[in-house]
Every structure is written in structure tokens, then in C-alpha cells.
Amino acid sequence: MSNPNWKRVVIKVGSALISPNQQGCSSHYLLSIAQFIVRCRANGTQVVLVSSGSVAAGAHLFPEQEKSDIAVKKAMAAAGQTEMIATWDRLFDFPSAQMLLTHADLRDRERYVSIRETIFSLLDNNILPIVNENDTVTTDKLKVGDNDNLSAMVASASEADALIICSDIDGLYDKNPHEHDDATLLKTVDHIDESIYAMAGGAVKGGVGTGGMRTKIEAAEKAVSHGIDTYIINGFTELSFNMLLNGENPGTHFKPHAKPMQENVHWMRHTSNAQGEVIVEGDFDASLDSNADQLTSSEIVDVKGEFSVGDTILVRKEDGTKLVKAKSNYSSCLLNFIANQENEEFANEFEEKTGPIISDQHIANLEKE
Template identity: 75%
Template sequence: MQSRNWKRIVIKVGSALIAPNNSGCSSHYLLSIAQFIVRVRSMGIDVVLVSSGSVAAGAHLFPNDTKSNIATKKAMAAAGQTEMMSTWDKLFDFPTAQILLTHGDLRDRERYVSIKDTIFTLLDNGILPILNENDTVTTDKLKVGDNDNLSAMIASAADADVLLICSDVDGLYDKNPHTHDDAKLLSLVSNIDESIYAMAGSATSDVGTGGMKTKIQAAEKAVSHGIDTFILNGFSELPFNMLLQGKNPGTHFKPHETPMQEHLHWMTHTSSAEGEVVVGDSFDSPLDAQSKELTSEEILAVNGNFSVGDTILVRKDDGTKLAKAKSNYSSCLLSFIAGQNDKKFANALQHRTGPIISDKNIALLEEQ
């Protein structure tokens, strides 16, 4: 691992490893992961742990509830989080810290930077950050939904060199290895495209929320930020020993040679669009620094309610997504100038107020 020159690792551990039998937390599968973390830290490499498992850990405390409605799952998360943290804490002889967050925290730039600062401060003081989605308070609007994608967002925020996503299989196969004996493991993925996503099956764990698809989504987020990403079998000690020997333990997703800039990566993969600006299907400006500015007469519609500084989606009328960008106008003002028949008035207002979106705050999207 020293030959790789890694300085910081993010490890994602799922619910099936934390509470495999729905009877509370178990250290059975966590010991090898903890030993790996100890050895890595002894080599001078920072570690950040993203750990699912609060709901699974607390489920056994609600034996009479068979419906597991949303309120009960939130209660399970509240009860199970302390048990999960206690289990991790007992495996280390150094201090750990808990960070609970929602997507609402990550997609707000100010809170996102605050999370970064907290992680760096903990690492500077030799404390292991353990992060999880705050299932007790999160809502559909505010949740990431799975810790695979959350781990990729955290890896970006933590300026990690590598993301390790623990799975119940050895990596990405060309078909489901649980149902096909001739399934072949892909040791290296240089480009994540539709053919890679087609290989992903559904979740195979009874207690987890993510399957192989969410792991590929996480890998796509991470590699675009220049982060080496591995999917490996977390139920075995062997993959972690292989990593220590500098070997590939599963499927290695190769990072982009030219990583996306941090603020553009945040806007593309973490920030959520609060609204939309719709342009005509014939709109052909790439919205980059070399293009002309987006003008009011090119706007067909403004959808959603957003304020100055919010992230918005710019798309064509046919649904093609062009870019995510920071809006310099509120939805109210944009709707007003977009509906003006007097272009001179709209252009004068735009000239006085500035561009609708700045070329410094645009994340171009592949047409999708």
C-alpha cells in the first residue's frame, strides 16, 4: 500500500456486516476490518469509516413490530446507533467520533464545508471519524438513501485517495454470481458506462438498502474526483490482507486522469437542484467559459422555487440535461424576465444584475 502513496482511505461497511442475523450488532465480520484499520493507521494513512447498520442493529429491540413502518424504523435507528458505535469503539484502542448527517447537510455548501473541517480536525488529532446517515430524523427529501453513495460523497469531502466499498461478493461480476456458476469477476473497470450498469443486480442482503447498482453509482462519483475505488468482499479477511500486500482484492475502478474540480464535483454529484431553467430544444450553447451567456430570451420556463445562490438544473424542453449551476437570480425574478415581451427591458435588467449563471459555477452534464 505504501507503493500506492495513499494518504487517506474511506471504508464503507454495510448493515449485513454490522448486524448479520437481525439480532443486534456482531463483531464477527468486523474484526478483520478493524485490524485492517489499525494496520493502515500504523502506516501513517488516515482512515474515515462510513458505517451503516443503525436500523439493523436496533431491529431486535422491537420484536413485536412486524410492519416496520417509517416511525418504527426511525426508532430502530435511534436505538441501534448507540449499539453500533459501541461495537466499533470496543474494537479500537484509539478514540472514535460519531458524525450523523443527511443529504440536506451535504448539499448545503456551508454545511458541507463544515463537515469537511470536522473530519480534518478529527484526523489531525488521531481520532477515527465514523459517519452514518441520520436515519432518525431524515426524510425522503433530505436522505441520500444508501451509504454506498454517501461514502463516495464523504470520500470527496475528505479528499480521500481511495474508497473501499465492502460487499457480500468479491467484486463486480458480469452476471449475478449467486445465480450463475459461470459468472466472471471483473478485476478492472476503466470506464463506467451502460454496459457496466447492466451487470448490476438487485440487493442480495436482507438488511441492506443498497445493491451492486448503488456501488457502481458510488464508484462513478468517486473516480470522477480522482479516487481509486474498490468493491471487495467484506465477509472475508483475505481481501484486506491483499490490499496490505499491494494487490487488487476485488474490482478496481480506475480514477479519471483529470479529476473534476472539487466545487464542480460537489455541484454535480452532491448538491441537489432546487429548480429548473428550461431552454429550447435548438439551444446549442455548451454553457462553458467560451460560450455566450445564457440570456433571458432563451429561457422557455422556470420550474420550482429557488433563491439566489441555489443550485439549479439547466435542461432542454425535450428533457435533455445540460448543466447544474449556481443561480444568480431567484426563481421569481427569472420567471419575470423570462416572460417579458420587451427584450430591451430584460436585457437591461440582466446587464445591471449580472449573468443568470456564472461560468465559474457551472458543472456541465453529459447529455442524458
């Protein structure tokens, strides 16, 4: 690394740093992170903070409650969120702002653009955005699930140069360093593939967070595809942040793609969820990522799920091969009707009048997956 010349950075802080003992918020580990943010801003770098910890911070207020109960967890999040934001706010001498998001906010294009505009407006006015998932209202259908992936989505939305993900170890090792003394730290990852995921294992058992090393790699994959330098570092040591500011790599550096995805394509592929599927003939080989008109009702063999005009859908072959995620210009009901017409001339005339089935402005190619 050379001396960092970041215009904008997203830093993700987990529950274990916010509330190590689940006895409310502690500033013990947050002081060095806050100082890093202060120094970044002094160097002219804008910062967005993605902070987990509301559930862990509020846990001590429900000593007699069953912590696994969903309603109790939501209440813990509601109570803990105010304490967490207050703790962060005390560490800064500049204003901060709370942004609570669900995946429904991110996967809806109009709301996603609104989130971008809010972040940019806050940064332009020297206000620190503090982002967290809105655990008080999320359901399985609406939640991102972990703040590692949320931080990657936020990094993409905010057009960040770098994403810094804090962990409890120095970075990605070739095997679990808690179990193997000969584990080796990977200082640089040029390409994320299955061999990299194999090193991650699962979530940490007994931890206060919802993610593990695997979700951090998932986040890194999202970020680097948008051209964002991504680092997994040890957030418990001040040295990590000093090294970053000195242009040194304290953990694992995931190098960004040389040709990043365009913003709208990245959003379609990594943020928007498919609400249904369109199954096409097995020999269909059109390049949908460059020509939406290639997909017509004559190629469709089945429509799965219920979706509306403007929803994201997955287009795949009968053998399961994924082709693209795309914005649908038809509802599932109408698409079923058109695809089931025996009169092909009628279907062709209908499509000529109403336009292509999917929008060529919002297509993310998946064929290489």
C-alpha cells in the same frame, strides 16, 4: 497494484457486516476490518469509516413492532446507532467520532464545506471519523438513500485517495454469481457505462441493507470522476484486507479518471440536488460550463419548480437534453418575471445590473450524459 501509498482512505461497511442476524451488533466480521484500519493508520494512512447498520442493530429491541413502519425504523436507528458506535469504539485503542449526515447537509454548499473542515480537523488530531446517514430524522426529500453513495460523497469531501466498499461477494461479476456458476469476476473496470450497470442488477432481496451492486457502481462512478481509486471487495473475509495492504487487488478495481473533476464542479454534479429547472430554446448551444454570461432571459422558454437565490438548478433544452447543473443567482419567481418580459431591452438592462443568471463558479456540464 503496487504497494499502496494512500494518504487517506474511506472504507464503507454495510449492515450485513454490522448485524448479520439483526440481533444487535456483532464483532465477528468487524475484527478484520478494525485491524485493517489500525494497520492503515500505523502505515501513516488516514482513515474515514462510513458505517451503515443502525437500523439493523436496533431491530432486536422492537420484537413486537411492525418493522416496515417508518416511525419504528427511525426509533430502531436511534437505538441501534449508540450500540453500533459503542461496538466500533471497543475495537480501537484510539478515539473515534460520530458524524450523522443527511443529504440536506451535503447539498448545501456552506454545510458541505463545514463537513469537510470537521473531517480534516478530526483526522489532523488522529481521531477516526465514523459517518452514517442520520436515519432518525431523514425523509424521502432529505435522505441520500444508501451508504454506498454516501461513502462516495464523503470520499470526495475528504479528498481521499481510495474508496473501499465492502460487499458480500468478491466484487463485480458479469452476472449474478449466486445464480450463475459461470459468472466471471471483473478484476478491473476502466470505464463505467451502461454495460457495467447492466451487470449489477437490482438490490439484494431480503437483505438487511438498502443497496445492492448497482448502488456500489453508482458510488464508484462518483468517486472515480474525482480521481479516487475505488474497490469493491468481499468484506466478510480477512484475506481481502490483507491483500489490499500488500498492494494486491482482492476484488474489482475501478480506475480513476485521468483528469478528475475540480472539487466544486464534482460537488455540483454528484452531490447537490437541483431544486428546479430552467428550460432553454432547442437551438441553444452555448458552452455554459465555461461562460455563464451566455445564458440570458431571452433564451429561456420556461421555469419549473420553486427555488431561491443560491439553490442548484438544472438547465436543459426543450427536448430534455441536460446541459448543466448550476447555482442560480435568481429566484424562480424573479426569473419567471424577467423571462416573461416582452420588453427585451428592460430584461437586458436588469441582467446587466444584477449579473448573470447562473454562477460561473458553480457549473457542472451535463451535455455528454
